[in-house]
Structure formats: C-alpha cells, structure tokens
Amino acid sequence: MNNIVNEEILRLENINKAFSGVQVLHNINVSIHRGEVLGLLGENGAGKSTLLKIISGLHEATSGNVYLDNKQINIKKPSDAKKYGIAMIPQEFNLVSSLNVFENVFLGQELKKGRLLDKNSMRQRTQALLNQLETHLDPDSLIETLSVAEKQMVEIAKALVNQASILIMDEPTTVLTNQEVGVLFELIAKLKAQGVTIIFISHKLKEVKLLCDRLMILRDGHLVSIEPVINLDEEDMASKMVGRELNQIFPEHSQVSKDIALQVEQLNIDNLIENIEFKVHRGEVLGFAGLIGSGRTEMAEAVMGLRKKSSGKIKVFDQEVIINTVKDAVDHGLAYLSEDRQGSGLIMNFNLPENISLISLKKYIKGFIQHKQTRQTAEQYSQQFAIKAPSLDSELQFLSGGNQQKVYLAKWMDTQPDILILDEPTRGVDINTKKDIYHFIHTLTEQGKAVIIISSEMEELIGLAHRVLVIREGKIAGQLSGADIEEQKIMFLRRWR
Incomplete structure (x- = not known):
C-alpha cells in the first residue's frame, strides 16, 4: 500500500436514490483521490452496488451532484461514464454467451477498418490484455x-x-483462484502507480485490509465512516458494517446420524472425474475442497443430472436411484445451489414469488397457478431469510447479490429436500449474511438433512464441515475429519498428493 495521493479526482455530493418510493441511498458525500484504492464495505443491501451503478451510469441518482476534476458532470448512461474515463467490472457478468471473447471485450465499441469490422486488431488487442x-x-x-473464473477475466479485460x-471493481475476486487473485493485485498496483483510481468492493476483509488505502463503509444506505485502512482491523470493519458486535460466525456441529442419506459409487465423467466415491449421513456437513477446475462442480452436476456421467451408481437412503435430469434429482429429495446463481439459478427479470416457485411450481397449480399461494410462500421465505427487497414484486436484478443468494436458497428449500448440495454458497455475500447462511445450514442438519458444501474458502470448510474430501485433477486426493481439517493439510492434498 502506497501513500495516498490527496488530489481529488471524483466528488459525490448529497447523492440520494429511491426505487419505487423506497430510499436506498441517503445523502452520500465523499471525496475520492487520484491514484488511491478506495475500499467500499457494507452488508448486502447497504447500497454499495447502487452507488457504483450511479457513478458508472447504470442508474441515475434521484438527487445530488457528481464532480470530476472539480467540474460538475452528468452521468445518465454507461456511455457517459465511459466518456469521462469511468469503467466498471460488475459483480454479475454482462457477457453475450453466443459471442467470443474478443467480440465481448469490444462489444459496443468495435474497431473498424473503413466500413468493415477490424477483427484482427480487436483480436490482437484482446490477446495483449489477456x-x-x-x-x-x-x-x-x-x-x-468458459468457466465462471474465465468469464471474470473477460470482464476485467473489458x-x-x-x-x-x-476503475470500479465490484467483487472481482470471488471466483478467482489464489494465483489469479495475485495477478489481479499486481495489476491494481501497476494501475495505481500510473495514477488510476480504483474503487474496490469486497466482502473478504483480509484482502481489503491488504489492498486498500481508505475504507468507506455504508450501512442501510447511510455513510457510516470513511478513514484510512491502517486505523481499522477486521473486527472494526465488521462491527461498523452491521452496527453491532458479531458473535460466533460458525455454529456448533450437529450430531451425525448413522443413516446414510446419499452414497455415490464409482462416479466417472470422461476426461473430467474418475472413480469418485463418497457418503454423506443425516445431520452431516460434508465439505469438498479443490482448486477451480479440479472436478468439484462437475461431480455435483453429475449427481444432480445436469451432466451426463459415463458410469457410476447413486443411492439415496440405501436405495439405488436413476438420476438423468434435475427433475429426477428433485423427485429423490436432492437440491443444488450452483456457483453461478445468475447464469443458471435465477431469472433476473422475474420477481420473488416467480423465482421461488420456479422448481416447485407444480404444487401451486390447481387448474391454473395459485398466485396468492406463491406470494404467501415468498413472504414466508422473505421473513425467514431476512430478504431485503422493496416489495415481493421487485425483479431480482434490483436486489443485492446476498439477497439474490437468499432467494436462490429459498427456491430450493421450497422443494422440501433431504439432501442439499451447495456450490460456493456464500460467494459475493457479506459477513453477516454468511453468518445467517451458516446458521441456517446448522438448522438443516439439526433437522436430519444432509448437506454437501463445495467451497474455495478454507475458513468455511474448517468451520462447517464434519469431514472434508479434497478433489485433485478429477480424483479424490484424501479425506480429513475433525481436528485434522486444517488449512495446510487441505492445501497439501489439493496441490500435491
């Protein structure tokens, strides 16, 4: 971390924002310095992404002024922000799946040679960025x-x-490997040395402490504080975000039953995973560790019928079952939160009841859809999971990442599963929402449900799991349990064994 350059580049004065009459930002005032890394912290729903979308032209402020180099500017659309040298790496990807990498990097700003697209130049410039x-x-x-991590790198290149x-970075590291995070941090240091200002959102307090010069903390749409990072430790950050001291993040472990809920035998996917075998009992949290690309997600997709397996058996409560589709999995009491909630989990222009009833819709149909019942169910889950939304009719795209994740969890819980597979369940959520999810997982295991957690976060696996299986290059590299679940041992297994 270098010394902060005190020359102001961007100033926000009395920024307010309301959606459908609901105030989400209240008189935000901040001066941002040239060449600094300004961290932005807050719980999900605190207003972080809304504020950044105002700066980047995705939203218009209800009132307030923005100044660039001490001159008032109007940012009404993303092209305005681009004109003023403001770029944003969004938390949720904004890529066109049917186009290739270089076409996405230059989308809307294509290079031309005469009247024709200059594809060679775009390809070469994209390669240089990569x-x-x-x-x-x-x-x-x-x-x-592309994988989720690869898509993130394309967004950074854009x-x-x-x-x-x-440069605004909204949760840029949540899906990256440690090596990729290191490369990103080196890049940020280079950009900072060139005088580029970075506004950095992250829920990973350690990396915020390491990377940022100052921290701006929001709570419920209000500015709580803005001060040098050297003045704050991680406990200070957490308590300022939530307005109170946080108690124990991880709950006690539940008692594990002898009853086996799910058993997988000799699971193979050509060129991806080989002879994967495991059991998970009622009341147990079974963790899966491994580097991105190790086969963790592919294994889960095969169990859920989302990916074709070449061989293998699946038993649910000692009965062999055939699972070729998601419907088969749901019928046998399985649920799966994928790592990409926006890409394959939720429909962003649907509201809360429509999303929550996506898989369980059949039980709400009596000749036609019982919309009153779907709304009652959505209201119940909103209260249970403390989902922050202007109303039940709010589209998911207007909710924070953490609240989207809660809706995603509610969608699967409405199928009344016995076995849950959670792939990166706390990606992109704040520390308090993490605590809520961890304690809800504990509630599930206390009810005798079996939970599988795939996670890249060591603390999460160590704090939650009764056992951890480590996958390396498509194979089980080893198993850890109890006091043996340690970061060094997990890292050794996932890299070397």
Missing part, C-alpha cells in the same frame, strides 16, 4: 464454453480496454 492478466484464454473462445482513469 497476456497482461496472465490468463491462457483464447480470444476466439465462445463465452458459453474494463481495461479503454484505459480508464477511474
């Missing part, structure tokens, strides 16, 4: 073929293509 990011992505790869003077 080299800068130290990723092996091919500029000609289709977006629909933001870098115009050499912005203000």
Whole structure:
C-alpha cells in the first residue's frame, strides 16, 4: 500500500436514490483521490452496488451532484461514464454467451477498418490484455464454453480496454483462484502507480485490509465512516458494517446420524472425474475442497443430472436411484445451489414469488397457478431469510447479490429436500449474511438433512464441515475429519498428493 495521493479526482455530493418510493441511498458525500484504492464495505443491501451503478451510469441518482476534476458532470448512461474515463467490472457478468471473447471485450465499441469490422486488431488487442492478466484464454473462445473464473477475466479485460482513469471493481475476486487473485493485485498496483483510481468492493476483509488505502463503509444506505485502512482491523470493519458486535460466525456441529442419506459409487465423467466415491449421513456437513477446475462442480452436476456421467451408481437412503435430469434429482429429495446463481439459478427479470416457485411450481397449480399461494410462500421465505427487497414484486436484478443468494436458497428449500448440495454458497455475500447462511445450514442438519458444501474458502470448510474430501485433477486426493481439517493439510492434498 502506497501513500495516498490527496488530489481529488471524483466528488459525490448529497447523492440520494429511491426505487419505487423506497430510499436506498441517503445523502452520500465523499471525496475520492487520484491514484488511491478506495475500499467500499457494507452488508448486502447497504447500497454499495447502487452507488457504483450511479457513478458508472447504470442508474441515475434521484438527487445530488457528481464532480470530476472539480467540474460538475452528468452521468445518465454507461456511455457517459465511459466518456469521462469511468469503467466498471460488475459483480454479475454482462457477457453475450453466443459471442467470443474478443467480440465481448469490444462489444459496443468495435474497431473498424473503413466500413468493415477490424477483427484482427480487436483480436490482437484482446490477446495483449489477456497476456497482461496472465490468463491462457483464447480470444476466439465462445463465452458459453468458459468457466465462471474465465468469464471474470473477460470482464476485467473489458474494463481495461479503454484505459480508464477511474476503475470500479465490484467483487472481482470471488471466483478467482489464489494465483489469479495475485495477478489481479499486481495489476491494481501497476494501475495505481500510473495514477488510476480504483474503487474496490469486497466482502473478504483480509484482502481489503491488504489492498486498500481508505475504507468507506455504508450501512442501510447511510455513510457510516470513511478513514484510512491502517486505523481499522477486521473486527472494526465488521462491527461498523452491521452496527453491532458479531458473535460466533460458525455454529456448533450437529450430531451425525448413522443413516446414510446419499452414497455415490464409482462416479466417472470422461476426461473430467474418475472413480469418485463418497457418503454423506443425516445431520452431516460434508465439505469438498479443490482448486477451480479440479472436478468439484462437475461431480455435483453429475449427481444432480445436469451432466451426463459415463458410469457410476447413486443411492439415496440405501436405495439405488436413476438420476438423468434435475427433475429426477428433485423427485429423490436432492437440491443444488450452483456457483453461478445468475447464469443458471435465477431469472433476473422475474420477481420473488416467480423465482421461488420456479422448481416447485407444480404444487401451486390447481387448474391454473395459485398466485396468492406463491406470494404467501415468498413472504414466508422473505421473513425467514431476512430478504431485503422493496416489495415481493421487485425483479431480482434490483436486489443485492446476498439477497439474490437468499432467494436462490429459498427456491430450493421450497422443494422440501433431504439432501442439499451447495456450490460456493456464500460467494459475493457479506459477513453477516454468511453468518445467517451458516446458521441456517446448522438448522438443516439439526433437522436430519444432509448437506454437501463445495467451497474455495478454507475458513468455511474448517468451520462447517464434519469431514472434508479434497478433489485433485478429477480424483479424490484424501479425506480429513475433525481436528485434522486444517488449512495446510487441505492445501497439501489439493496441490500435491
């Protein structure tokens, strides 16, 4: 962390924002310095993404003024922000699946040679950006073929293509490997040295402490504080975000039953996973660790009927079952939260009742859809999970990432599952929402349900799991349980064994 440059580049005065009469930002005033990394913290629903969308032209402020280099500017659409040198890497991807990488990087700002697209120049410039990011992505790869982490790198390349003077990063590291995070941090240091201002949102307090010069903390749409990061430790950050001291994040472990809820035998997917075998009992949290691309997600997709397996048996409560589709899995009491809630879990222009009843819709049909019942159910889950939304009719795209994740969890709970597979269940959510999800998982296990957690966060696996299986290159590299579930042992198994 370098010394903060005190020259102001951007100033926000009395920024207010309301949606459908509901106030989400209240008189935000902040001066942002040239060449600093300003961290932005707050619980999900605190107003962080809304504020950044105002700066980047995705939303208009209800009232207030924005100044760039001490001159008032009007940002009404993303092209205005781009004109002023402001670029944003969004939390949720904004990519066209049917286009390739270089076409997405230059989407809306294509290079031309005469009247024709200059594809060679766009391809070459994209390759240069990908080299800068130290990723092996091919500029000609289709977006629909990429992993979540690879899509994140494309979003970063999109933001870098115009050499912005203000770069907004909304949860850029949540799906990246440790190596990719290291590359990103090196890139941020280089940009900062060039005088680029970075506004950085993250729920990972350790990386905020490491990376940022100052921290701006929002709570319920109000500015709580803005101060040098050196003045704050992680406990200070957490308590300022939630307005109170946080008690124990992880609950006690439930008692594990002898009854086996799910058993997988000799599961194979050609060229992806080999001879995966495991059991999970009633009341147990079984963790899966492994690097991105190790086969963790592919395994879960095969169990859920989302991916074709080449061989293998699945038993539910000692009965062998055939699962070829998601419907088969749901019929046998399985549920699956995928790591990409927006891409394959929720429909962003649907409201809460419509999303929550997506899979369980059949039980609400009596000749026609019983909309009153779907709304009652959505209201119940909204209270149970403390979902913050202007109303039940709010489209999911207007909810924060953490509240979207709660809706996603509610959608699957409405199928009344006995076995839950949760793939990166707390990706992109704040520390208090994490605590809520962890304690809800404990409630599930206390009810005798079996839970499988796939996670890249060591603390999450150590704090929640009764046992941890480590997958490496498509195979089970080892198992840890009890006091042996330690970060060093997990890292050793996932990299070397």
